[in-house]
Amino acid sequence: MLTATRGPYVLVIQPDDDPFNPREDDNFGKMVCFHRRYHLGDHHNYIDKDDFLRDLYLKTVGDDERGAHRYERALDLMNYKIKAPFGSPAYEREVDERLMKVISQKFLMLPLYLYDHSGITMNTTGFSCPWDSGQVGWIYASKEDALREFGGKTFTAATRKKAEDRMRGEVEYYDSYLRGEAYGFELYKDGELEDSCWGFIGSNEEALKGIEDYLPDACSGMTGELVERDSPRSMLKMFLDHARVQVTQAAKDFEKAPRQQTLQTEVR
Numbered sequence: 001m002l003t004a005t006r007g008p009y010v011l012v013i014q015p016d017d018d019p020f021n022p023r024e025d026d027n028f029g030k031m032v033c034f035h036r037r038y039h040l041g042d043h044h045n046y047i048d049k050d051d052f053l054r055d056l057y058l059k060t061v062g063d064d065e066r067g068a069h070r071y072e073r074a075l076d077l078m079n080y081k082i083k084a085p086f087g088s089p090a091y092e093r094e095v096d097e098r099l100m101k102v103i104s105q106k107f108l109m110l111p112l113y114l115y116d117h118s119g120i121t122m123n124t125t126g127f128s129c130p131w132d133s134g135q136v137g138w139i140y141a142s143k144e145d146a147l148r149e150f151g152g153k154t155f156t157a158a159t160r161k162k163a164e165d166r167m168r169g170e171v172e173y174y175d176s177y178l179r180g181e182a183y184g185f186e187l188y189k190d191g192e193l194e195d196s197c198w199g200f201i202g203s204n205e206e207a208l209k210g211i212e213d214y215l216p217d218a219c220s221g222m223t224g225e226l227v228e229r230d231s232p233r234s235m236l237k238m239f240l241d242h243a244r245v246q247v248t249q250a251a252k253d254f255e256k257a258p259r260q261q262t263l264q265t266e267v268r
Contacts, residue, residue, distance in 0.1 A: 002226040010188040011222045016198045019182035029167035033137035053099045060106045109140040122175045139167045176202050183207040
């Protein structure tokens with residue numbers, strides 16, 4: 001827990017134990033994941049990754065009887081062309097790659113990898129540990145959506161980069177959520193709760209920047225004055241010390257007021 005004091009204000013920053021799931025908000029990319037124990041990414045009704053890839057394949061070549069025939073024909077041809085043993089992980093990978101080559105005509109896709117060890121974390125590049133990590137799905141967007149989002153009449157390399165960077169950013173933000181990197185603040189004035197806000201997701205530095213932007217002008221820069229408090233007793237002492245300072249200052253101001261009033265009367 002982090003705190004800072006300034007004049008009548010006390011700023012308290014602490015972890016948000018129940019942050020809003022960013023995948024329930026509007027996002028550019030669609031995140032489709034498959035995991036036996038975790039509900040990850042966006043809600044979907046796909047049975048498995050084969051069902052998902054089949055759907056995107058049909059949306060690419062035509063979601064009709066002719067498209068379905070083309071899909072089945074493609075799978076039959078792969079049985080002859082792929083040298084890896086049928087049903088093996090290598091065979092499945094090559095099937096997925098061949099399907100995605102066709103899907104890439106209309107869609108952009110990035111793989112999603114999960115590392116599960118004393119917590120979970122996700123990225124688009126993979127992890128070095130083969131035992132506790134693996135691919136769990138994809139984040140994707142249509143080229144048509146990318147043109148609507150970033151402008152332009154034709155899909156270019158620059159458009160691709162913008163779209164993929166956006167999707168990587170969404171995965172990084174979701175990863176912070178999965179790792180519990182979420183914070184909130186409470187702002188007290190004269191011992192009373194003045195304001196509070198939760199759901200600042202990201203690294204400590206990113207969260208503090210978001211909180212700083214949210215604070216009133218009188219508290220500008222307080223996030224740079226934070227001190228860590230490691231116990232409820234330490235927090236209580238901080239509030240008591242702050243209240244004592246405020247009372248002392250109020251007493252001094254009260255004593256000054258009659259003298260200032262007398263001086264103003266004499267001047268007149």
